[in-house]
Amino acid sequence: MSDTSINLDELRQRIDQLDSDILNLISERASCAQQVAHVKLAEDKDAVFYRPEREAQVLRRIMALNKGPLDSEEMARLFREIMSACLALEQPVKVAYLGPEGTFTQQAALKHFGESAVSLPMAAIDEVFREVEAGAVHYGVVPVENSTEGVVNHTLDTFMDSSIKICGEVVLRIHHHLLVSETTRRDKVSRIYSHPQSFAQCRKWLDAHYPHAERVPVSSNAEAAKLVKTEWHSAAIAGDMAAKLYGLDHIAEKIEDSPDNSTRFLIIGNQDVPMAGEDKTSIVVAMRNQPGTLHALLEPFHRHQIDLTRLETRPSRTGVWNYVFFIDFKGHRDEPKVAAVLEEVQLRAADLRVLGSYPIGVL
Numbered sequence: 001m002s003d004t005s006i007n008l009d010e011l012r013q014r015i016d017q018l019d020s021d022i023l024n025l026i027s028e029r030a031s032c033a034q035q036v037a038h039v040k041l042a043e044d045k046d047a048v049f050y051r052p053e054r055e056a057q058v059l060r061r062i063m064a065l066n067k068g069p070l071d072s073e074e075m076a077r078l079f080r081e082i083m084s085a086c087l088a089l090e091q092p093v094k095v096a097y098l099g100p101e102g103t104f105t106q107q108a109a110l111k112h113f114g115e116s117a118v119s120l121p122m123a124a125i126d127e128v129f130r131e132v133e134a135g136a137v138h139y140g141v142v143p144v145e146n147s148t149e150g151v152v153n154h155t156l157d158t159f160m161d162s163s164i165k166i167c168g169e170v171v172l173r174i175h176h177h178l179l180v181s182e183t184t185r186r187d188k189v190s191r192i193y194s195h196p197q198s199f200a201q202c203r204k205w206l207d208a209h210y211p212h213a214e215r216v217p218v219s220s221n222a223e224a225a226k227l228v229k230t231e232w233h234s235a236a237i238a239g240d241m242a243a244k245l246y247g248l249d250h251i252a253e254k255i256e257d258s259p260d261n262s263t264r265f266l267i268i269g270n271q272d273v274p275m276a277g278e279d280k281t282s283i284v285v286a287m288r289n290q291p292g293t294l295h296a297l298l299e300p301f302h303r304h305q306i307d308l309t310r311l312e313t314r315p316s317r318t319g320v321w322n323y324v325f326f327i328d329f330k331g332h333r334d335e336p337k338v339a340a341v342l343e344e345v346q347l348r349a350a351d352l353r354v355l356g357s358y359p360i361g362v363l
């Protein structure tokens with residue numbers, strides 16, 4: 001036997017031993033999570049098992065401790081799945097998302113909750129809100145803004161009529177591919193299906209490569225992928241999940257115009273989330289139509305040195321107020337300086353609602 005084969009055998013023995021150790025440690029961790037469930041139930045029979053702030057802390061700690069060679073994001077993804085499986089032993093988390101199956105929103109839901117979550121597709125954003133409000137699911141996942149295309153107005157508008165809270169956020173890199181079925185005549189593609197947002201995100205690429213193909217907007221990327229199965233001259237723009245779900249081939253990969261194209265999704269629920277350490281707060285504020293309104297609203301944030309991460313204006317639908325502002329900023333409502341700002345804004349506003357304080361997305 002050569003030296004390399006001795007080394008290989010030794011290394012494999014070592015890996016087997018390590019795998020046994022990892023197995024035992026994961027099992028021990030899972031037993032701990034089961035015990036946590038008993039403690040939670042003893043304290044409150046309607047206890048919420050999933051703890052967004054604790055999960056964020058676990059992941060951040062792992063990333064800080066990691067010394068490589070795996071990179072910290074990769075390591076956090078592994079721990080994400082371990083936690084997801086442990087939580088499923090306590091109580092599988094049920095999540096409604098903007099469907100159908102195979103959309104980026106489903107991918108975001110699984111990225112945030114892990115593969116052991118039970119994910120349920122809904123036909124519309126309002127339905128996701130309704131399912132969560134009715135308690136039929138623990139959480140919902142809805143898109144809120146895209147780095148290329150801007151805000152998802154419908155999601156913001158739905159918050160105005162709902163008492164739902166924001167419990168978390170997740171950011172997903174969005175890669176679009178041009179997809180065809182095995183029966184498609186690749187040289188004869190004359191029609192391309194996709195969601196209007198995806199068309200907008202791939203506009204330059206399409207103008208350069210398929211200037212004459214008809215662009216047909218449909219309700220989701222997954223719907224586009226499904227349609228392609230039945231038409232020999234059509235292609236779809238969609239992501240990896242839809243490609244896998246409908247068994248489509250890639251003609252061209254990553255065709256989005258902006259290389260850092262990403263979408264931010266919100267995790268919505270009925271829970272107030274305690275501080276995790278690195279948090280964000282989202283509020284919706286209605287102001288009276290007076291000169292200097294925007295300055296009056298933003299001045300307290302500036303004075304208390306609170307970092308604004310987003311400001312959106314939406315028309316008020318009640319007619320009583322003229323402006324409704326959605327504001328995201330760094331910090332948790334339980335922090336004294338955030339509480340002070342909220343109090344001041346409350347005095348200046350016609351109405352203020354805190355949509356939630358929640359951990360800044362880790363993965």
Ligand SMILES: C=C(O[C@@H]1C=C(C(=O)O)C=C[C@H]1O)C(=O)O
Nearest residue numbers: 033036050051054055083086087
């Ligand atoms: C174990 C707990 O319950 C759940 C599982 C977690 C885990 O596996 O680490 C973390 C938070 C909760 O979502 C806990 O609250 O500590």
